[in-house]
Amino acid sequence: MRQQTTPARAGHRNEIVVAGRITAEPAVRELPSGDRLATWRVCVARTVDSRFRGHRSDAITCVSFDPGVQDRVRGWRLGEVVEMTGALRRRAWRVGDGVRTVYEVEVRTAERVGARTAERAEAGVAGRAGVRAADREEAGPVEGRSVERKGVER
Structure with a gap:
């Protein structure tokens, strides 16, 4: 009898x-x-030797159908x-x-590893103002929200 091969094997x-x-x-x-689907986005700095010149970071959309992960991320705030x-x-x-298609990270585990930067927290910057404008432009819209820029809809 032949054993069935699973993707892991x-x-x-x-x-x-x-x-x-x-x-x-989130x-x-x-x-x-x-x-129920939780959706949020993170910005990840690229290494200095990245071949993709002109962009210093990547915006990555994250999602989760898991109620436990949804509860954990619900309190996350911009800049954390x-x-x-x-x-x-x-x-x-x-x-x-x-x-339409989109690539996302379906999250299994999630944890906060740091608060917003001290200078932002001390200045009392809240909401989207706490995120650099360049990060928002590079990131683009979260799935389900479209933003029109320079005559091109994303």
Whole structure:
């Protein structure tokens, strides 16, 4: 009898570790399917030797269907440093004239590893003002929110 090969046995892995600064606070919404989805974004600084010149950071959208993770991230605020583990996922949905897709990190574990920077906290900067404008521009919109820039919708 032949043993069935699972992706784990075949050497397939989809494991992500992301550590960065919150640039879009977590928001939980209900999908048409009835599932609840938490969505947030982190900004991760690139190494100085990155081949992608002109960008000093990457904006990464994170999501979770897990109620425990949703409870944990609900209190996260802009500028806080967090670390998560999960898997890279491609989600697709239908729109009027076609299909849209997005790559996200589906988070399995999440923890806060640092507060907002001391100077921001001391200055009492809250909300989006606590995030550098350059980070917001590089990050783009969180899935489900579109922003029009320079005549191009993202």
